[in-house]
Amino acid sequence: GSVAKQIANVFNVAKRFHFERDFYALQAQRNRIELVAQLSVGIDHEIKNPLNQILPRLQLVLNYYERNNIQPNYNKLLEFVKECIRNVDRIVSIMTRLRKFAQPIEAKDLKVHPVPVRSHIEEAIGLISEKRLEIDNIRIKNLVSADTYVFAEATSIVQVFHNLVSNAYHAIDRNGEIMIFEKENIQDGRVVIGVKDTGSGVDPEIIDKIFDPFFTTKPTNPLPDSKGARFKGTGLGLSFVKKYMEDLGGSVSVTSELGKGSTFFLKFLKADRPQ
Numbered sequence: 100g101s102v103a104k105q106i107a108n109v110f111n112v113a114k115r116f117h118f119e120r121d122f123y124a125l126q127a128q129r130n131r132i133e134l135v136a137q138l139s140v141g142i143d144h145e146i147k148n149p150l151n152q153i154l155p156r157l158q159l160v161l162n163y164y165e166r167n168n169i170q171p172n173y174n175k176l177l178e179f180v181k182e183c184i185r186n187v188d189r190i191v192s193i194m195t196r197l198r199k200f201a202q203p204i205e206a207k208d209l210k211v212h213p214v215p216v217r218s219h220i221e222e223a224i225g226l227i228s229e230k231r232l233e234i235d236n237i238r239i240k241n242l243v244s245a246d247t248y249v250f251a252e253a254t255s256i257v258q259v260f261h262n263l264v265s266n267a268y269h270a271i272d273r274n275g276e277i278m279i280f281e282k283e284n285i286q287d288g289r290v291v292i293g294v295k296d297t298g299s300g301v302d303p304e305i306i307d308k309i310f311d312p313f314f315t316t317k318p319t320n321p322l323p324d325s326k327g328a329r330f331k332g333t334g335l336g337l338s339f340v341k342k343y344m345e346d347l348g349g350s351v352s353v354t355s356e357l358g359k360g361s362t363f364f365l366k367f368l369k370a371d372r373p374q
Contacts, residue, residue, distance in 0.1 A: 147194050154187045211347065213248040213370035214256060216292060217241060220279055223260035227268060235273045239264065242280045249290050249367035255343055262336040263294040263363050270298025270361060289349075290369045295362040301355040309353065310341040340365075 161180050220241050232239065249256075260279075267277045275297040282291040301309060344351045344365060355361035 147191060150187050150191055150194075154184065154191070157184050157187065210252050211250050212252075213373050214251050214253050215245065215372075216247045216249055216256075216281070216290070216367075217243040217245045219253065219256050220260050220264075220292075223257045223264055226257075226261050227264065232268075235268075235271075237268060237271055237273070237275055237277065239277045240279065242278065243292060244281065246372060247281055247290060248370040248372050249292075250370045251347060251367060259340050259343055259365070260294070262340050263365075266336060266363075267294055267296035267298060267361070270296050270300075272298070275360075288369050290367050292365045292367065293362050294365075295360065297360045300357040300360055301353070302357060303355075306353065306355055310337050310351070 157180055161177065161184065164177055164180075220243060224239055224241065264277060264279075271277070277297075278293075278295045280293050280295070282293065340363075341351050348368060350366045352364045352366075353361055354364075
């Protein structure tokens with residue numbers, strides 16, 4: 100009896116340790132997100148304002164040379180100007196996404212209503228170049244039923260699926276398949292949508308970090324001739340997905356195996372088809 104009690108005590112200590120570890124890990128992640136939110140307010144103002152002054156002036160230079168068909172002495176000048184414009188646009192886009200990520204959303208501000216998941220997934224897939232998918236030999240299968248409805252916002256749900264499908268595409272790089280499927284949990288009235296890829300998978304050592312703001316496995320500024328030059332990462336896509344799903348009262352999770360691929364699971368509240 101005493102041996103059994105000692106074993107039980109060991110198990111209780113182990114369970115308490117894991118609970119406390121998970122609690123503090125979750126709290127640390129929330130603290131990081133709150134810090135990013137606070138910093139983004141000042142960064143958005145201090146960075147976007149100067150960029151909004153730079154961008155139109157660069158555009159004026161480009162328009163002037165193109166309109167007057169002027170050949171600059173340095174033949175790469177226009178390409179440099181165009182590259183500057185692209186990069187400024189990218190920074191402004193990142194700052195806009197960061198500001199949206201940082202803004203707290205009140206439940207009353209969420210324009211949630213029943214939306215047909217399949218059609219919004221198709222819209223998200225449509226944002227990826229068909230030609231690019233054909234060249235890279237990547238097939239996308241949308242197996243979600245047209246009769247499946249969930250509570251969400253139409254615009255944001257498209258962005259959520261676009262982020263996940265784009266990530267899957269980048270993980271595969273070339274020659275593979277992305278499958279989007281559904282599972283219904285009748286007990287709790289939820290619908291789980293899975294986005295599965297046959298890509299490179301995620302290292303178990305970093306899988307807990309992939310939803311952190313600014314964490315990315317893609318190059319942030321790859322060299323033109325580098326292997327990952329086709330894909331750039333900001334580390335905000337999955338953070339947006341996680342925050343949006345939590346704002347909806349849902350969740351996102353991931354399973355992955357190196358060399359075999361990953362599956363992201365989105366849990367939504369099931370909705371009835373509108374009459």
